Each structure stands twice: as structure tokens, then as C-alpha cells.
Amino acid sequence: MDCARLWLGLLMPAVAALDFSYHHQPEMEAFLKNVAQNYSSITHLHSIGKSVQGRNLWVLVVGRSPKEHRIGIPEFKYVANMHGDEAVGRELLLHLIEYLVTRDGRDPEITNLINSTRIHIMPSMNPDGFEAVVKPDCFYNDGRDNSNLYDLNRNFPDAFELNEVPRQPETVAVMKWLTTETFVLSANLHGGALVASYPFDNGVPATGTLYSRSLTPDDDVFQYLANTYASRNPDMKRNSCRIKTGFSNGIINGYSWYPLKGGMQDYNYIWAQCFEITLELSCCKYPRKEKLPGFWKDNKDSLIEYIKQVHIGVKGQVFDQNQTPLSNVTVEVQDRKHICPYRTNKFGEYYLLLLPGSYVIEKTAQLISLPSNIFY
Known part of the structure; x- marks a missing residue:
């Protein structure tokens, strides 16, 4: 490792350690702004739009050139909390941010990742839904949908059938965001199961729906990407939710699990040239905060290794x-x-x-x- 970079890393101010609890919008914003201020050379905080109720949709960019694209440096993104009551992914991404910025210049693996990749992290796509949860439940909460009561993961244009639902502000913001960057690889973090699901979520007979599946031309790559994540998460690999599923080693084709119209991962792949998979990270949608350290332990290696896959090909x-x-x-x-x-x-x-x-x-x-x- 470059000695000067190591020395600079040792001198960099540390972000106050992030606790393992659920962070509401003011707390999340304060954390993100603190990171952006203390690590301004490798981070850039911006809002891609606002929710129905006017909350910012924050994205923190981590990279050696955080404010602009550099030729040859691929763009990667994580998006969480699309369903407001699926809260684990939101907290994992905040901890991932802390992990990345505090290890730059100290950990060769993270330093190399930041040198070679521009990483975009959106902890919450549905902040209104998260704030709407009054009494967290494992299976269903009012905050799943946005404030207009639309499921954001059924709200995107669909290549296989007409999806005439009104586009919501959060959806429109993400669609516009996808036109501003050349995203290559992405993952969308959910909860309520333990599996890595890959496109297509919808389909037609030509994609294999007559055989209860819907495969992309890049099915080998998608299976590899899903396995990359699931194989490093012990609970996901063995389906610790103890429910009968068709999951094999923690992965499944989205359509094989259940057909879905207007989903974000299909939209990314078809219209934005971005390979995206959906990560279901917890059996319980909104588990007790005491469980969060275990989720971070189980997912940290997967989150890091998955980012690296933006460099294959x-x-x-x-x-x-x-x-x-x-x-x-x-x-x-x-x-x-x-x-x-x-x-x-x-x-x-x-x-x-x-x-x-x-x-x-x-x-x-x-x-x-x-x-x-x-x-x-």
C-alpha cells in the first residue's frame, strides 16, 4: 500500500461510531452529512429528489472521484428500504458507508475498491414509508407503500405488459437518476425472506414463462452474481427462515418465485443497462434492533464481495x-x-x-x- 495514503488514512477524522439501532430521517441525515463533511475527498452527498411528503432521497457516493465519473471507473449502486417497513437493508447500508470510509487507506481491500469503483449508496428510497411504521411487525406494516399507497416495486414501466399505475415521485426520481450515470451493477435490498433473486421478474413465453421461469440473455451472469452474495451469507445459503420455498442455495429466478409487474430490477436491466438483483435479507421485515449486529456480521462480506463484481467482463x-x-x-x-x-x-x-x-x-x-x- 502507498505509505503516504496510509499516513493520510491514519490522520483522517473518524466518524462517530454508528450504533446498531433504527435511524429515522433526521438521524440518518445527520450521519450522512457528518460523513460527507469529514470524508469530503472520497464522498459526495446529494439528493436525487423528494418523497411524496417532501423528504430527501439521499445518495452518498464513495470513490476517488466522488463528484464526477472518470473514464474506466465503473458505477455501482445499492438501494434499500424501497418498502418502508423492510428496515434491515437501510441500516446495513449506513454501516457499509461507515465501514468503507473509515477503512480507506488502512485496509488494502477497501482502499483498492474505492480506487477502482464509484459506489452510490441510497439507504432509503421510501423514507415516508419508514416513518409511517408505528408498531414494527415481522410480516406487514402500513409503511410498505409510499404515502400515496403505491408499492414502489410495482411502479416502474414494464417491458412485458402495460403498467398504467401513476408514476410516483420516488420512482420518477430513480428513473431520472439512472439517466445521469452509467450504472453497471446494482442490488436492491429488501426483507421478509432470505434469498438473492435475479431477473426477469416478469416475462413472456419467449423468456421461458411456460416453464415457470423467465430468463435473461445473461442468465449465467445473474446466477453467478446471486451466488456471489448468497454463498457468503450462511443463513441465506441454507434458507434459515424455515419456510418451504424453491430456493436453491439461497438464489432464485424472480419469475420462478412469483411473477411481478413493474419491478425495479427488470427496469434497471432492460432500460438502464444495469444488472440488478434483489436481496431479501431477513425473515422478519422489521426485526428488533438487538438483531442488527448479527445481520451486519452475516452480510458484511457479501456486500463487499458483490461490489467487486462490477469489474468482471x-x-x-x-x-x-x-x-x-x-x-x-x-x-x-x-x-x-x-x-x-x-x-x-x-x-x-x-x-x-x-x-x-x-x-x-x-x-x-x-x-x-x-x-x-x-x-x-
């Missing part, structure tokens, strides 16, 4: 003959065609998550095939 840039980056160029792997073709961003970058193997990568711009000598 291939990445690069497309240029023209004058070495000008080309945006909006379709870059796809042969036989892995997406519903919405994956395209280069404004910097001419592409990121394709792939497992080790041999692939043919095809690229086109304005319906004209590009010569291979301008592909980097």
Missing part, C-alpha cells in the same frame, strides 16, 4: 478515425441481444458483465457497422 471505449469518442454505439455480445440494445455513453464507454470465456462482440452506429480498428 470487458470494458472499453469506441472512437472514430479522429480518436473522438463515439456515443450511442450499440455494443452487444453475439447471441446475447438485449430488449433495449446496450449502447456506449457520452464518453464512448461500454461495460459488459461477462463470465470468463470466449465471446464475439458486435458494434454498430447509425446502422453502419464499425471497422474493428476503432474499437478499444
